[in-house]
Amino acid sequence: MYSFLSFTLVTLSISICLHSAISQASPHPRPFNKVYVFGDSYTDTGNLNDTTTRPSIFQHVDSLPYGRTFFHRPTNRYSDGRLVIDFIAESLNLPYFPPYLNKTANTTHGVNFAVSGCTAIPFSFFLKNNITSVVPQSLTTQLTWFKDYIKGSGCNDAVSTPAECKAVFDGALVWIGQISANDYNYINLIGTNVTSKTVQKLAIKYQTQVINELLKMGAKYVVVQGLPTTGCFPLSFLLVPPPTELDQIGCVAIKNKESYDHNMVLQAKLHGLRNKFPSAVIVYGDDWHAYREVYENAGKYGFIERFRTCCGSGGGAYNVVPDPRRTCGAPGVMSCKHPSRYMNWDGLHVTEGLNRVVSKLFLDGAFAEPPFPYLLKKAAESGV
Structure with missing residues (x-):
């Protein structure tokens, strides 16, 4: 029989262990109080639902099984559940960032301007080159939306000073999600004289x-x-005609090199911006190497299907066909039983499972320059 002292010590020990476990599982203390988000379908949390044009192939994002895993309903996210930006919000102890075009949403802690299918290059370029099946919004559109959003703050145009924009950026993180993949995809899908180098x-x-x-x-x-x-x-x-040369991890070599080369030039530009704005912290998220890490070690991260699409049709090695009547969300198209075992969701977008792994690799600091923990530390030191 325990004495009162023994009972007290056991209770205290359990309490300490529980507190320790909860502390380890808790997200970061809130280093930012708001986040402004830009990007494409890998970051869009619903803006596409309120635009007039949808990507020509993946049109059914407002239908189940999109959203089935976490939200249990479609949220106009191109996944079965959460995106990387949703896991970032959780890690920062903030609510999910609502789409800008949802005018009734609470944007106190951030707003998402990303649009699925959008490009980095303005729409006019594609029209000029007879590439018409393109979502008309671009990254420049998103910047215009951002300026409309902050109207009345005293920070309204390109000549505004940081002092005038203090209220807008105090405590704010700016997140530029993946962008430019669609620029390359559009020229590959449609066929044009525009080269990959021009797009880059x-x-x-x-x-x-x-x-x-x-x-x-x-x-x-x-x-x-x-x-x-x-x-x-x-x-x-499917887009790269045979014979398709594969790289060391079994992927289409020319497409992976295209993205790698793009990233190398982008990193050089970011280096120049760091020199130009020495008081800013500019973090490069190395998605290319993070994805490569998971594709090379799929089993380590709990995946059994690297290339086969969870939600699609056509069977075969990839279970996807470039036909909007037979892609994910279309009537009669089924999704796999266990999405968490798949890396690819609908043939172009990934599962919540892969988004979870990639976000953790980024947050832990191994696939970012400078590491994400460094950004949190600098923000905390400045009193954000």
């Missing part, structure tokens, strides 16, 4: 301009995601 030059030009403008306005903490290993997505295997 223009896409990075416009992306750098937007980041530069946000920094000039007073942004102090910025995360910029690079492109992932786009050659590992099932649709890439």
